[in-house]
Amino acid sequence: MTEPATILTDLRRVLGEARVMVKAAQLAAYESDALTSFKARALAVVMPETELEVIEVVKICHKHRVPFVARGSGTSLSGGSLPVADGVVIALNKLNKILKLDPLERVAVVQPGVTNLAVSTAAAPFGLYYAPDPSSQQICTIGGNVAFNSGGAHCLKYGMTSNHVLGLKVLLPDGEVLTLGGSSLESVGADLHGLFVGSEGLFGIALEVTLRLLPKPQRYRTVLAAYHSLEAAGEAVASVVSSGLLPGAMEIMDALAIQAAEAAVHAGYPKDAAALLIVELEGEDRAIEAEFLELERVIRASGAYEVRIAQSELERLTIWKGRKSAFSAVGRLSPDYIVQDGVVPRGKLGLALKEIERLSGVAGLRVANVFHAGDGNLHPLILFDGREPGALEKAEHLAGEILGLCVKLGGSITGEHGVGVEKREHMPIMFSSSDLDAMKRLRLSIDPLELSNPGKMFPSGEAPALVSHAPHPLERAGVITRE
Amino acid sequence: MTILEIQDFIKSNASVKVRGGGTKPALSSVANLEMHELSGMLEYDPSEYTFTALAGTRVSEIAQILAEHGQHLPFDPPFLMAGATLGGTVAAGLSGSGRQRFGGVRDFVLAVQFIDGLGGIVRGGGKVVKNAAGFDLPKMHCGALGTFGVITELTFKVFPAPKAWATLQLECDTPKTALETMQKLAGSSFDLECLDVFGSRVMIRIGGVINALETRLENLQKFVGIEGQVTRDDTEIWREAREFLWVVPNAALVKIPLTASKIPTLEAKILEHGRTRYISSGNLAWLEWTDSLENLDLILLELQLSGLVLRGNTPRVLLGKQVGGVLLERVLNTFDLERKFNAT
Numbered sequence A: 001m002t003e004p005a006t007i008l009t010d011l012r013r014v015l016g017e018a019r020v021m022v023k024a025a026q027l028a029a030y031e032s033d034a035l036t037s038f039k040a041r042a043l044a045v046v047m048p049e050t051e052l053e054v055i056e057v058v059k060i061c062h063k064h065r066v067p068f069v070a071r072g073s074g075t076s077l078s079g080g081s082l083p084v085a086d087g088v089v090i091a092l093n094k095l096n097k098i099l100k101l102d103p104l105e106r107v108a109v110v111q112p113g114v115t116n117l118a119v120s121t122a123a124a125p126f127g128l129y130y131a132p133d134p135s136s137q138q139i140c141t142i143g144g145n146v147a148f149n150s151g152g153a154h155c156l157k158y159g160m161t162s163n164h165v166l167g168l169k170v171l172l173p174d175g176e177v178l179t180l181g182g183s184s185l186e187s188v189g190a191d192l193h194g195l196f197v198g199s200e201g202l203f204g205i206a207l208e209v210t211l212r213l214l215p216k217p218q219r220y221r222t223v224l225a226a227y228h229s230l231e232a233a234g235e236a237v238a239s240v241v242s243s244g245l246l247p248g249a250m251e252i253m254d255a256l257a258i259q260a261a262e263a264a265v266h267a268g269y270p271k272d273a274a275a276l277l278i279v280e281l282e283g284e285d286r287a288i289e290a291e292f293l294e295l296e297r298v299i300r301a302s303g304a305y306e307v308r309i310a311q312s313e314l315e316r317l318t319i320w321k322g323r324k325s326a327f328s329a330v331g332r333l334s335p336d337y338i339v340q341d342g343v344v345p346r347g348k349l350g351l352a353l354k355e356i357e358r359l360s361g362v363a364g365l366r367v368a369n370v371f372h373a374g375d376g377n378l379h380p381l382i383l384f385d386g387r388e389p390g391a392l393e394k395a396e397h398l399a400g401e402i403l404g405l406c407v408k409l410g411g412s413i414t415g416e417h418g419v420g421v422e423k424r425e426h427m428p429i430m431f432s433s434s435d436l437d438a439m440k441r442l443r444l445s446i447d448p449l450e451l452s453n454p455g456k457m458f459p460s461g462e463a464p465a466l467v468s469h470a471p472h473p474l475e476r477a478g479v480i481t482r483e
Numbered sequence B: 001m002t003i004l005e006i007q008d009f010i011k012s013n014a015s016v017k018v019r020g021g022g023t024k025p026a027l028s029s030v031a032n033l034e035m036h037e038l039s040g041m042l043e044y045d046p047s048e049y050t051f052t053a054l055a056g057t058r059v060s061e062i063a064q065i066l067a068e069h070g071q072h073l074p075f076d077p078p079f080l081m082a083g084a085t086l087g088g089t090v091a092a093g094l095s096g097s098g099r100q101r102f103g104g105v106r107d108f109v110l111a112v113q114f115i116d117g118l119g120g121i122v123r124g125g126g127k128v129v130k131n132a133a134g135f136d137l138p139k140m141h142c143g144a145l146g147t148f149g150v151i152t153e154l155t156f157k158v159f160p161a162p163k164a165w166a167t168l169q170l171e172c173d174t175p176k177t178a179l180e181t182m183q184k185l186a187g188s189s190f191d192l193e194c195l196d197v198f199g200s201r202v203m204i205r206i207g208g209v210i211n212a213l214e215t216r217l218e219n220l221q222k223f224v225g226i227e228g229q230v231t232r233d234d235t236e237i238w239r240e241a242r243e244f245l246w247v248v249p250n251a252a253l254v255k256i257p258l259t260a261s262k263i264p265t266l267e268a269k270i271l272e273h274g275r276t277r278y279i280s281s282g283n284l285a286w287l288e289w290t291d292s293l294e295n296l297d298l299i300l301l302e303l304q305l306s307g308l309v310l311r312g313n314t315p316r317v318l319l320g321k322q323v324g325g326v327l328l329e330r331v332l333n334t335f336d337l338e339r340k341f342n343a344t
């Protein structure tokens, strides 16, 4: 790595003084993402305003071998946008233009710093919307969504971010720019835009994203059901699934999450419930009316002690408001908390919740559960007091145990928050060493110097992967040699 | 062949060309590795909406098992009855008319196991409907024509199948008005399972609760202002599309991704030698082509479109604008440095 002063001089040449931030107070704001237990101080945080500036910055980083981390709004919950110590943070919030919105083709081309909600807002006048809806949608960026293949409550039916990204302009870690995919829903050749989505910033920076927009559903029908036990709510989900209905969303909250949401936004939830289930159907008027009759029958037969059907858009939004604010609401119950994100096969939800309860008892830490029940995606929120010595470690340990449980039950260590820094040590419980080695080789082939977001996704203790298992054709031909 | 045998085969051969069901001859007529023995469902739990099967399994076999549980593969895999396999469908990246509502094959593959150019087994993705751990290797294989390795096992997401179907066919005055009608429907909030345009005919399939179908069909016709022909038992209509029974045997068959706005220019260029069927609101043209594929290559290049030849004589199956660039090179270097699987 070059002398920091030289790097900064080069960066300032492109961005000027003000947009190369190096003062301690400025850097402090970028030391963590939403997973605050990890902190690292960058050499500089830079604020490019154009695509060309981003390209120049990456070329400078490449020239000087300085690691860089792209950053959207820093809402990552897995340490994905944690800076690399003495590296460069490239803040992309100023690249926030919607470049094109074509209502006829139903696509939007956006810069990476555009927020998720801004896309739907811009599409709304045309009766269109952008489907993936992370709870953080008011602030998180499309660039961050692309990096993590983010999801939301409404992903059961229409999928996650990757199912809605049609094309990408990407900046590879060595400064090369290329386009992948296009604006059609179909493509030929390897689906490389599909590969880029979810690569957690390790393959470079998304400069431009072509998104698919959907016509707004004619109708939503939303039901809220209260249960005396979490298991009963879990069984209700199974009954909905086996009835052949395909809801747009199925969400469960447990008692602690309900109390928190109530205290925070007064959604009017039944406060004494052990579990709440929200099921929402969306689609064509007539079809939804018929399906809702069936849904209501299934829910009423599921042992719910109270069933509420949203009678207006306002009532529907109130139901969702509580759910969507659950993370931050739980935050009020405790000085600190960790949001976990694991997946289990839907049929094992009940088992998983019981086991989490047991583990929480053993650890002596409260756990609130909010989850996308339709896809078996759990979000246990582990509450702790960071001022107590050892509490963070205890919480991290419990989080690890929960992830181990998810994999043991046949699931995954992350459904939508990504591996980042937090879960990299857990990758080996899900993937074999040869699978991890293959992924590492892919990373090294795309970014041989490991400049783009290093330290994420891969277990740190891993022996460095072999870059090449066989001689390169040019090597065999005697054109290049290995020193 | 067993997985072990495939590994050995890859290690000891300089060129590996795979054939699944052989339903896309342009992609598999020259093959030295047959996949049909690597067949069978491995795991299927209807309540999870997922199954895992060996890559040489025929899609029709899977479809039948799913149907027994009221489920299906919503992306409507082509060449189903002709004998397409799961692996071939993913490698060719093919979806049928039914992709309209919930997406294509790429949107339904959850996990993959494959053997790379060195004979090593690699797994990617996860066997649950939602997973964000690791790179999305299953998606990377979609459309890659097996160039990253021999796909041996796949996990898919499935959905409950509609309880009943119906098809509405609208005869328009001209292909142009058919396309306009398609666009109008595509931007509407009707839930359509298929939306095809074939000449001057618009073909719409809907599905769902049986007693809502009648009114939904009426509403659709009111919306477009055309009275159409309704078919309740519509299996045959969509079998013809799925199996390409409309393509004359000696013609080439080419997949061309595009957007609706590009259709008129494409039509103008292929007028004499081509016949197209547009599916999924004009996102994909299936082209029946009777002229040389070299000429089509030039046309597509001029229009900045890409094409994949499924049937027909050509040294190069990817036509027109080439895709992937330096990133493709780097991915190929990772999994097949020696280019053993290089299909084109």
Ligand SMILES: Cc1cc2nc3c(=O)[nH]c(=O)nc-3n(C[C@H](O)[C@H](O)[C@H](O)COP(=O)(O)OP(=O)(O)OC[C@H]3O[C@@H](n4cnc5c(N)ncnc54)[C@H](O)[C@@H]3O)c2cc1C
Pocket (backbone or CB within 6 Å): A033, A034, A069, A070, A071, A072, A073, A074, A075, A076, A077, A079, A080, A081, A092, A112, A133, A134, A135, A136, A139, A140, A141, A142, A143, A144, A145, A146, A147, A148, A149, A150, A151, A152, A153, A200, A201, A204, A205, A206, A207, A327, A328, A416, A417, A453
């Ligand atoms: C209250 C709260 C609720 C949340 N709810 C959900 C939810 O429901 N579903 C869900 O999936 N997530 C959720 N999240 C997590 C988070 O919001 C998402 O991961 C989001 O996509 C991150 O976006 P961001 O702009 O904040 O990205 P950052 O946190 O800034 O970055 C995330 C990752 O993306 C990379 N990155 C950013 N921009 C680019 C780019 N242009 N190109 C390449 N890489 C880039 C970064 O390097 C980093 O690795 C929630 C977070 C919070 C705090």
